[in-house]
Amino acid sequence: xxxxxxxxxxxxxxxxxxxxxxxxxxxxxxxxxxxxxxxxxxxxxxxxxxxxxxxxxxxxxxxxxxxxxxxxxxxxxxxxxxxxxxxxxxxxxxxxxxxxxxxxxxxxxxxxxxxxxxxxxxxxxxxxxxxxxxxxxxxxxxxxxxxxxxxxxxxxxxxxxxxxxxxxxxxxxxxxxxxxxxxxxxxxxxxxxxxxxxxxxxxxxxxxxxxxxxxxxxxxxxxxxxxxxxxxxxxxxxxxxxxxxxxxxxxxxxxxxxxxxxxxxxxxxxxxxxxxxxxxxxxxxxxxxxxxxxxxxxxxxxxxxxxxxxxxxxxxxxxxxxxxxxxxxxxxxxxxxxxxxxxxxxxxxxxxxxxxxxxxxxxxxxxxxxxxxxxxxxxxxxxxxxxxxxxxxxxxxxxxxxxxxxxxxxxxxxxxxxxxxxxxxxxxxxxxxxxxxxxxxxxxxxxxxxxxxxxx
Amino acid sequence: xxxxxxxxxxxxxxxxxxxxxxxxxxxxxxxxxxxxxxxxxxxxxxxxxxxxxxxxxxxxxxxxxxxxxxxxxxxxxxxxxxxxxxxxxxxxxxxxxxxxxxxxxxxxxxxxxxxxxxxxxxxxxxxxxxxxxxxxxxxxxxxxxxxxxxxxxxxxxxxxxxxxxxxxxxxxxxxxxxxxxxxxxxxxxxxxxxxxxxxxxxxxxxxxxxxxxxxxxxx
Numbered sequence: 001x002x003x004x005x006x007x008x009x010x011x012x013x014x015x016x017x018x019x020x021x022x023x024x025x026x027x028x029x030x031x032x033x034x035x036x037x038x039x040x041x042x043x044x045x046x047x048x049x050x051x052x053x054x055x056x057x058x059x060x061x062x063x064x065x066x067x068x069x070x071x072x073x074x075x076x077x078x079x080x081x082x083x084x085x086x087x088x089x090x091x092x093x094x095x096x097x098x099x100x101x102x103x104x105x106x107x108x109x110x111x112x113x114x115x116x117x118x119x120x121x122x123x124x125x126x127x128x129x130x131x132x133x134x135x136x137x138x139x140x141x142x143x144x145x146x147x148x149x150x151x152x153x154x155x156x157x158x159x160x161x162x163x164x165x166x167x168x169x170x171x172x173x174x175x176x177x178x179x180x181x182x183x184x185x186x187x188x189x190x191x192x193x194x195x196x197x198x199x200x201x202x203x204x205x206x207x208x209x210x211x212x213x214x215x216x217x218x219x220x221x222x223x224x225x226x227x228x229x230x231x232x233x234x235x236x237x238x239x240x241x242x243x244x245x246x247x248x249x250x251x252x253x254x255x256x257x258x259x260x261x262x263x264x265x266x267x268x269x270x271x272x273x274x275x276x277x278x279x280x281x282x283x284x285x286x287x288x289x290x291x292x293x294x295x296x297x298x299x300x301x302x303x304x305x306x307x308x309x310x311x312x313x314x315x316x317x318x319x320x321x322x323x324x325x326x327x328x329x330x331x332x333x334x335x336x337x338x339x340x341x342x343x344x345x346x347x348x349x350x351x352x353x354x355x356x357x358x359x360x361x362x363x364x365x366x367x368x369x370x371x372x373x374x375x376x377x378x379x380x381x382x383x384x385x386x387x388x389x390x391x392x393x394x395x396x397x398x399x400x401x402x403x404x405x406x407x408x409x410x411x412x413x414x415x416x417x418x419x420x421x422x423x424x425x426x427x428x429x430x431x432x433x434x435x436x437x438x439x440x441x442x443x444x445x446x447x448x449x450x451x452x453x454x455x456x
Numbered sequence: 457x458x459x460x461x462x463x464x465x466x467x468x469x470x471x472x473x474x475x476x477x478x479x480x481x482x483x484x485x486x487x488x489x490x491x492x493x494x495x496x497x498x499x500x501x502x503x504x505x506x507x508x509x510x511x512x513x514x515x516x517x518x519x520x521x522x523x524x525x526x527x528x529x530x531x532x533x534x535x536x537x538x539x540x541x542x543x544x545x546x547x548x549x550x551x552x553x554x555x556x557x558x559x560x561x562x563x564x565x566x567x568x569x570x571x572x573x574x575x576x577x578x579x580x581x582x583x584x585x586x587x588x589x590x591x592x593x594x595x596x597x598x599x600x601x602x603x604x605x606x607x608x609x610x611x612x613x614x615x616x617x618x619x620x621x622x623x624x625x626x627x628x629x630x631x632x633x634x635x636x637x638x639x640x641x642x643x644x645x646x647x648x649x650x651x652x653x654x655x656x657x658x659x660x661x662x663x664x665x666x667x668x669x670x671x672x673x674x675x
Binding site for chain 1: 465467468471475509535536537538539540541543544547548551552553554556557558559560561570574
């Protein structure tokens, strides 16, 4: 359940990417539209203003009967009298003897506005953007006037506004708009993250619950889930219960089989032992073999079932204490000392209590069978694994015997009581759990069996 | 020494009873949990061989009931189920030993001997009292090193005395521990055997405690 591989398959990223693309597109389109609208609005206002100035200019413009053009009085806007103030007016004479800049506002200083030559009907108003004084672009509005006093002459009346005066508010607005929309986008993004987080929270809870099952803290997925997830949770719980029931059934059947087979074997063996014929010896020998086979295959069946169950956690200490009680009884005649002080209370293994009992029981029983006086159990953690050392002060095993004893059905010593399969069974079970069983020489002088199991 | 054998498989129960009788024990049999519980609760046994898979009431329940009623006789569980989980359950229910089928009859006898000995507080297979020394493994009695021949009845009687040296033992107790339930219990028989045993032992070792019973003393 690591998040690292295949990030593109993350549900959270998919949802977030979808939301973020949508948010960014919406914000960008809004920004462009608003900026454009505002620009249009500003231009319209400028045009209205220019139109006003042009009307005023038209009203004040007069031509004397001698053909001298003049204004009856200066235009009112103070910008017109300040050089390069951004607002200009100019009167050109058109017609046969054109004069550019016949009359000009003071703000034009010694320059004149160059107007693209175009034909204007009388009273028609044109708007151009062109270069103005100081090499700054201007927006200008022109109108042709044919004064009543001098009907053959036409005059072009022009007012112009530095285009910067249009752009400045538009740019300011754009900046403000960008900041505002940026904040909005961030807010929406945060809301999207929050929403995805809240929406996916049940899945996260489920993952935690599954983790708890895997680590053996619980046996079932616990808690209430939204109706979209609840069916999945219930299916999983059913599956877990089914697993458990299967293992339980397998165990019961294995137990029944053991019972069904071993009682007749006992009767046969006892009957054979009261007799000294070749047949009796054959029966005795075959019964011993059959018993080993039954024991071994039952243990194998148990090992096969063992790993299929998630959600199990077994504390080590109670299992060892229970087994020591058993060993003390079973080996009571020998007055063994079984030291378990080296088993911390906090250790637990990931797995089933019965399987742990099976492994440790076989190992402890073997140690007790061979020990002279001392058996010692110690446990600790070793990189994610639980290591349990079981030492005895018995005769121990040679290197060759140690490897042979873990192989199937080989007995290190035919005279040992019991089937001699204990170590091999513990080995198989430990392997099935992803652990291991290692045999070595014990500091006590006998055999050391080290059981490695996944820690919980 | 009187043993209760609880086993529902008749052939095996018969084999057990034969082997135990041959070894000098008085044997009672039960083939279901209810009878077993009743016998163990009302009669005195020196040890019980208990199968776990029993009809009517399972072996662990029977054992638990005996223990909670204060019955302390040693119990050896005999079962086909050899998981450690079962062994732990058996021992925790109050069993004293655990043997899995198939077993060697010799091992069962050895374990029973050890159980009875430990129940009497004896650590060794050799019981001694004064000049007497009884080897419970071979059934051999020596008096100051000289072997003494005993009949099977005399051996059972002496073994019971040797397991409880110095203790006053009533005739009833002797009857209960030496004979199976279906045996004709005539206390005069006990007196006859005690009389025969006295002749084979050094003078005065078996005292008569008037009105109470007998006592084995180390002189």
